[in-house]
Amino acid sequence: MVKIGFIGVGVMGRPMVRNLLRAGYDVAVYTRTKAKVEAFLRETGVQWCGTAAACAAGRDVVITMVGYPQDVEQVYFGAGGILPAADAGAYLIDMTTTDPRLSARIYQEAAARGLHALDAPVSGGEAGAQNGTLSVMVGGDPADFDACLPVLRAMGTTVVYEGAAGAGQHAKMANQIAIAGALSGVCEALRYAEQAGLDTGRLLDSIGKGAAGSWQMSNLMPKMIAHDNAPGFFLKHFVKDMQIARSQPGAPLPVLELVCGMCTALEREGRGEDGTQALIEFYRAQGV
Known part of the structure; x- marks a missing residue:
């Protein structure tokens, strides 16, 4: 039986662990605050480890799903981290959305230690994690991809x-850039309809399945209409992703810049733990 260490058991990590358990894998977990996952541990019976290093030791595969690039750096390179603790030959899969340059650094250090590293960020949000329907974009060596x-x-x-180390993260950046445009388009369409006095539920029925339809419209416009900002994906993490995309060399990204600015303003107002659909509140507040 393949033994997996899973580090980062949050909104996304918990359902991902459940799906690994359903598939028959032996999973141990680590998260910085055990109290936050006590109910999850009782429900699943998985072993909780006291450090990232303890979660990595003796495991065939180590998966990380943490919040920010600095968290990734800490769990791999910091004291009590993964790289010194993982057994030779183990596979390290970082599923956090992080900087492609950090993924390349992890790959290089892992290879020097006889380890196999993949960057494998995901798209699909909490619903995709729960249903096991995530889209996974993977960078690293082809043989390691096949093995995992x-x-x-x-x-x-x-x-x-997607290609060599870091390519999974670059693919995820492209995904987030596309989402920024689609999400802002949904917000603008809804705000226009509200100001025009339209029945917004009927509007969604009218345009949601046509050329204007998108995942963002089908899944998030109903929440916007209901003033439901509960997170499927945290606004603060979307801001983090957009800032990573902005930091990469390449062509100008004017739509991304605009949406990042709006979401950053909302985060500063204390809305970071709302879902990304809370972008509609920026439009409503501005009277746009």
């Missing part, structure tokens, strides 16, 4: 090899 494919398919239905 069964594990990744336990959590996602679309698992694509």
Whole structure:
């Protein structure tokens, strides 16, 4: 039986662990605050480890799903981290959305230690994690991708090899850039309809399945209409992703810049733990 250490058991991590357990894997977990996962530990019976290093030791595969690039750096390179603790030959899969340059650094250090590293960020939000339907974008060596494919398919239905180390993160950046445009488009359409006095539920029925339709419209416009800002994906994490995309060399990203500015303003107002659909509140507050 493949033994997996899973580090980061939050909104996304918990359902991903459940799907690994359903697939028959032996999973141990680590998270910084045990109290936050006590109910999850009782429900699943998984072993909790006191450090990232303890979670990595003796495991065939180590998966990380943490919040920010600095968290990734800490769990891999910091005291009590993964790299010194993992057994030779182990596979390290970082599923956090992080900086492609950090993924390349992890890959290089892992290779020097006889370890196999993949960057494998995901798209699909909490619902995708719960249903095991995540889209997984993977960078690293092709042979390592093939070896880890069964594990990744336990959590996602679309698992694509993107290229060398860091390529998975670059693919995720492209995904987030596309979301920024789609999400802001949904907000503008809804705000226009509200100001025009339209029945917004009928509007969604009218345009949601046509050329204007998108995942953002189908899944988030109903929440916007209901003034439901509960997170499927935290606004603060979307801001983090957009800031990473902005920091990469390349062509100008004017739409991303605009949406990042709006979401950053909302985060400063204390809305960071709202869902990304809370972007509509920026439009409503501005009277746009």
